[in-house]
Amino acid sequence: TQLLEQSPQFLSIQEGENLTVYCNSSSVFSSLQWYRQEPGEGPVLLVTVVTGGEVKKLKRLTFQFGDARKDSSLHITAAQTGDTGLYLCAGGFSSWGKLQFGAGTQVVVTP
């Protein structure tokens, strides 16, 4: 059972469009991370958010942590083909380092 629900499961858009991916849970997290995974590779850490309401920007990517620290969103502005990949959110419960991963959102950006 996935404690973290990601939506949508799959998203196909054209270059230049915007997209938002959601990560929701009934649990409160001490931290939340977003990773991107490309075929044949391991997940790569994009960002960590730790404070309720926090917003972080990474070039065209905007990450938001919910006020109650139970949910998060990832918004991509003017998507590029290089943004194609599996986007995973992962919630941390304690300082012991354990993460709970969502099932991921597969994003495909076509030229």
Added chain:
Amino acid sequence: EAGVAQSPRYKIIEKRQSVAFWCNPISGHATLYWYQQILGQGPKLLIQFQNNGVVDDSQLPKDRFSAERLKGVDSTLKIQPAKLEDSAVYLCASSRLGLESHNEQFFGPGTRLTVL
């Protein structure tokens, strides 16, 4: 800084055979994780080491899976005997110890296992 290294990258075996995967974490990272990722799913934690001790192995199928990290650096994950449902990508990750690490984990490229 070198990343997490894993080998082999691919392995094909027949059911009931045994297989072993190797992982070398980022230098200085005290915590090491093994995950199983089935196609279409997120990574599922199999076992977590802190230095050479096991922190969490609650989801490790101990009748067939074993893992060790004898000197607190490299780690090996073994499956014996393998079943068809073990076909997956096995990911190794490492992280620093302490509150300031915020659970940030760094992953290797994974080993894709196919059991026929």
